[in-house]
Amino acid sequence: MFALPRLTVATVAAATLALAATSNSAFAQKKYDAGATDTEIKIGNIVPYSGPASAYGVVGKAMGAVFQRVNDQGGINGRKINFISYDDAYSPPKTVEQARKLVESDEVLLTFGVLGTPSNSAIQKYLNAKKVPQLFLATGATKWNDPKHFPWTMGWLPSYQSEGKIYAKYLMKDHPGKKIAILYQNDDFGKDYLKGIKEGLGDKASSIVVEESYELSEPTIDTHIVKMKALNPDVMVYFTTPKFGAQALKKVGELGWKPVQIIANVSASTASVMKPAGFENAQGVISAAYAKDASDPQWKDDAGLKDFDSLLAKYLPEVNRTDSSLMTGYNMALTMVAVLKNAGDDLTRANIMKQAASIKDLEIPGLLPGIKISTSPTDFAPISQLQMMRFDNGRWQLFGDIISDDIGG
């Protein structure tokens, strides 16, 4: 009589073991941190929908449209994206409040695409302490590429420093030995650019005859231009914001002076810089780009632009499609989607960072052909390639190869 219970116990034990083993292996593939379930992935975002920088609010709208479309097409690996986007009015204390709300109240898996250098600076320490990914930031500061100190933070835009280096490469190749004059805005933005071009020039940095800075508060930079002309440089480089970029091009044109002119990508807008400066003054100006310009007719039949336009037509019919911020939001959201797809069923914060740090030659429809997104555990700068372009008869013409610059970690 004793045999039976013993047998039963053994059977049950064996069965339990077997069950435990199988269920273990079944669960092994699916791992979640807060914000991810079998049906949903929660993504947090903060963008200035109101306040002084509200023009950038469309970045958030474009991102929302991309995620909405992904959801309508069945989601990512069967999970819908719950994109929670808050307004911080470009005020850092508000960014902190909203970031804490996202992490502690909404319990998002990660934050994505937060806009602005001060906003991201304000929450970087907090998010890294909480070990919540702070992915793909809409700011070009170089400091986001610091995986050693901030392993949970990764930028997205090509950094100002990389862009500066790319101009250096171009100058050394196409205009060797020329005298260079640089005008830069006296803040982190201008200084990042300056650092980049000087590093890029290396021992050729002595060909810089003057580094002239101006304050954001100055009404006009005409005097700086006149002062620089007196030194008779061959190349003028402008690391300026749009208003001052237009002023500089215009003044140089008025002086009847024809140096080689390079203007930062930030100020390369046809509508807000080239047009006010006067197309005849802007003729021949050189800059660099990484994304397609929706207003440029050369992309009329481009598949990427068609996808972009169909997205806008369906989900954001009210926006102005030539607004370059839309393209930024669109490209960033597609990068995020690619990372989430790669993460598969292992939706832990650690794995998200691992996937984000191992993107290999990812092509996004809104980027220029040949520009690829790549990251590694020591390189947290997703885009570090640009292509040179020249302003010719009222629009930008791309020329030359894709120039890459990895500043590394």
Add this chain to the structure above:
Amino acid sequence: MSTIQETVAKTDAAAVDAPPKKSMALGRTTSLVMLVALLIVPLFVKNFVIFQLTMLLIYGIAVLALNILTGGSGQFSLGQSAFYAIGAYAAAILIEIGNVNYVLTLPIAGIICFAVGFLFGFPALRLSGVYLALATFALAVAMPQLLKLGVFEPWTGGVQGLVVTKPDAPFGLPISQDMWLYYFTLVVALVIYIASVNLLRSRSGRAMMAIRDNEIAASAMGVDISMYKTLAFGVSAGITGVAGALGAIAVQFVAPDSYTFQLAIALFLGMVVGGVGWLPGSLAGAAFIVFVPNIAEGISKGLSGAFFGVLLFLVIYLVPHGARQGAIYAETLLHKLRRS
């Protein structure tokens, strides 16, 4: 002060009733209920809500400071964000560069802002009403740009701002940083609140209110107008500076863009919504500026500004005297209930 002025002031005090208590503070029971609520609520909510409550108290202090200036001495200011910024930067620089204990930074920030406010009060003497509002507005607009100046960059961090380390609870208390900071802020807020109520009840406070009600009459009574006006400015700026310092510690970050004139407008709004001249209303006003934008955003993201405007309009239309009106209404209702 001369003896004559002294006597005048004294007879003045005896002849006129002290301002009714209700006009400045809550009744004892209500105060206790509020205090207990402020003490207990954090124990039951998430850290994020505690952080919001801390910000509520901090903005409450800043609104209270404006209330002393406007409600007390009748001077307008749209420049409180500038004093708030100075306080915040003073604390941030002292903590991060000077390695000063965060508790000590509060009085230092307060003193610096008191000095700045007192000095600003002198040119302000020549201006009154809307002109003074504009002059202070200029201060608020200038401040973020001044903070960005390259000259100060080694200390202020320029546009990048400064990251501030959040203090841990002392004596190994087993509570979170957020909770500790909340109670710390609560203590500071209570001290400032009680001191402010007493200030307005004191002779100085009466002098300020006399200036507010009728400047010529006050000066005929022997009140030193310029002294009390600048004093009001100094005290208000000093308290705002303490709020700014607390804000920097709670947010853990200071940057020029944090202290734009929008903050000054928000504080002004908080004062009006809370009830001008009614100190407890400051907390209600602060609640309005902290929570209502979130509510508006919850209603519609694209039209959050418009909904905020609608809510503000409703408040002004329904309770033009702010939270004070609501409080008085509630009290009469309670009395009626008790009687019936």
